[in-house]
Amino acid sequence: MKVFGFHGGIHPPENKKQSTRASVRHLPIPKALVIPTQQHLGLAADPVVSVGDRVLKGQTIAEPVGRISASLHAPTSGTVTAIEAQPVPHASGLDAECIVIESDGLDQWIDHQPIDYKGIERTELVKQIRQMGIAGMGGAGFPTDVKLNLGSDHIVTTLIINAAECEPYITADDKLMCEHASEILEGIKIIQHLLEPTHTLLGIEDNKPNAIRALNEALAEADIDLDLVVVPTKYPSGGERQLIQLLTGVEVPSGKIPADIGIVVQNVGTAQALHRAINHGEPLIQRIVTVTGEAVEHPGNFWTLLGTPFSDLLSAADLKPGAMHRLVMGGPMMGVAVETDSIPVIKTTNCLIAATESEMPEAPAAQPCIRCGMCEQACPAQLLPQQLYWFAKGKEFEKAKNHNLFDCIECGACAYVCPSSIPLVQFYRYAKSEIRAEELEQRKADHARERFEARQARLEREAIEKAERRKARAAEAAKAQAERKKQSESSAGKDDTAALKTAAAVARTKLKKAEVALKNAQDKGLEGIDTLQATVDKLKQAAVEAEQALQSYSATETTASKTDKREPTPAKPDLKALKQQVSIMRTKLKKAEAADDVDESEIESLKARLEEASQAYADADNALIELAKTAGIDLKQLRIDLAMAKVAVTKIERAISKSDDETEQETLKADLETAKAYFTRLESQLKPYE
């Protein structure tokens, strides 16, 4: 098999020999197991047991939530003693929900049967894998069932089994291959059955000769279509994208997943776990963990139940007292340093490094970047790390994005070679999170702007409609008036206008006079300015009213001749139902927007529906107002009056309860009666229109 190359990469000291001398040991069952509900990518599992429950080994204790999630099982038999927040293995160092099981030492299995995977439906098999809680054991912990159930839009041509284990120190996969090669092959068969790839490649670094030998021996016996490809040792050859490039020469396009180009990568540990789950019916409750570092006397690998505290592992490897300076879970390149050894092992815990101070000294203070370019030579994604560093440091995030910051896999090769000891990876993480936050903000702002614009448009539309309605109303009123007049006086149309004109003119003159008087008074500082001011105001209003009456009248005269009678009154709509509809839509939209993975198209459609619903409600409301008008009721005013009346009632009630004086109480009670009567009257008036 041809092995392709990938750009960059580094050769850090391997430090793997220490932990491969002894065979894999079994760790004794710990007293208490702490099982975090989030051990995988996606949503945390939902506990299905309660405190006090007795659980058997392999019993489901938490079920997956949503598509990307995984089940959890009791690693041994015992009693659930707590479901609470505890320290978990996460880079944040924060506590998270855990199920605590006190083991009874019996290690009693729940009933479990192997599954004949060839005899059942594929969907059923995927469901089984999901129930068995299998998640990627290489590091990321991606739920395996999702990767094996890609749907018809992804045709898998190549299955790659990742056995590279490129990080220094870690030997968990190495030992697994040495001791359980045939189980791994059985697991691969299950994956092949599901994905039906045209070819399967197993990539392994050439620093694991024993594992290679074991695999070759197992391959000779097994009936399996698999090519074992030995790749040169170079970090990070086990990175998913790098391994794909090594084995196939193909690059996964930026922003895509391997499945988009017909490739699925699975870890050897995952394959073995699949075999145990399907062919033995044992859910994922244990894994091999490498315990190494100079601070332990006897480094090695251990079959460890999930939920076992790190301290148990460290003491099993004989931790030298006082020697441990840094505790890293995972490898030295991408692992996470933790502050306490009470953290439990989870599905992705492949290694613990108990390092002494001399082994992993604190990084010296960063020096200025001299642009030496060593990082560029090391970068497996072929980025320009130093440029990204300058951009991140200068908060030029847009430029960082354009320099493909998001293709950075945070492998740490650049920081490893940096002669100025600059913590480059931290700079990239910082820039990435800033950009993500910025984008989220931008999305939120866009939503707000869209909402605001929609609201503006609606208000404008309503204003126009209102104006039109007012016009129509005025026309109708004028028409009625005209008709009345016609009935009383035979021909008074012109005189009417004339009278209004005169009235307006008189009002104007009066106003002018009063204004002159006011000015005079103000200039001379005479008394009674206030009264004069009031008069002027009153007259102003009178003048305006006169003018309006005149205008509306002349307007009606022209339209009245053209306009026919009003449209027939519309049927009374169900306002309550419509209102409910609006609030339902609003809640839905809010929920969709608050979701973690915002689905833009869904939000758009929800928005449109909300808009529709509110429009329907507004229309219905307007129709009601119109309907009320025909009965001579101003519905809006009526509603306001009703609300005021309600307030008045409660106010009086409160006053009564506070008052000590009996006579005062009596008066208040009388007031209350009146207010209540008024309220009831208004309510009855409004009733037909609700």
Add this chain to the structure above:
Amino acid sequence: MSLIRMSSPHVTRSNTSSGVMQLVLLAMIPGILAITLFFGWGTLIQIFICLVSGLTFEALALKMRGLPVSRYLGDYSATVTALLLAVSIPPSAPFWVGLVGMFVAILFAKQVYGGIGNNPFNPAMVAYALLLVSFPVQMTSWNLPYVLSGSEGWSIPPLSDSIAMIFAGSTQVMDAYTGATPLDILRNRDGFTTEEMWRSSQTLMSGAAAYHALSAAWFMGGIYLIYKKVFTWHTPVSILATLGLVSAIAYGVDPSNFVDPFNHLTLGATMLAAFFIATDPVSSATSNRGRIVFGIGIGLLIFIIRTWGNYPDAVAFSVLLMNLAAPMIDHYTQPRSYGHKRARLGPKGE
């Protein structure tokens, strides 16, 4: 139990910036030995002057900027600059030449821009260019080379004479030991062809070998640095290949008016420039492709300035001009990242 929390990676290669600079200093030893062997003690004295003044200026600037002096002096960057300038100026130049040079190099070319890592131009070359323009007489009087085989030829000035030239400015002694450089002779031919110059000039006939040997010494140091991965082959190879190719074409067309490629590469400061000056990472282009473009530019400019310009050698100007172009080169020479069909080019990376 006190465990520390740090971000990954948890191990780093035990190399440091000062380690890189120390390797550069180490690689300069053959060159410095050769220059002393062929041109006298002068260069060692110049190194002393440049080092003392350079480190003093650097310490002063760091103090003024409120930075930890010993830590930044320990990065050896000022030391490298001092050595590069010292081997570039004539061995018999008066002491104040180096002094002024380091003043400019450290304070103006480096510290005002923000110190190590932030200088857009190679500090030693800024200083050299300024000295060349300001003090052309002192800067073009090179020592005549001492040739081992020449019985009646020259000898290197004794230490006392070197001291007299540098500190007392003794012109009599100076005239005895200095003269035009081979490149100068080949440029100002007074109507003679290059072949005639090669036959007539004592400096060329017996002295060229010293220059060749010196170039070989720089070349050795440079190869060592590439072997040690201090820098990649891209810049030096593209400089040497470009200069060699262009001068070969010119020489092939008109051998009597152009210098042959071998002497282009070995008679002047080409090797020093290709391996020790143009490879200064701070002021050069950043990507591998960018460094090739950067090197081609320097190679071309050296040929152009040497052939048609006013100065016999052209390394400083060529490097400075390309320093100027480096940011733009960076914009257009980004590598194609993993998973991308093509590289993003231009200042906005489109």
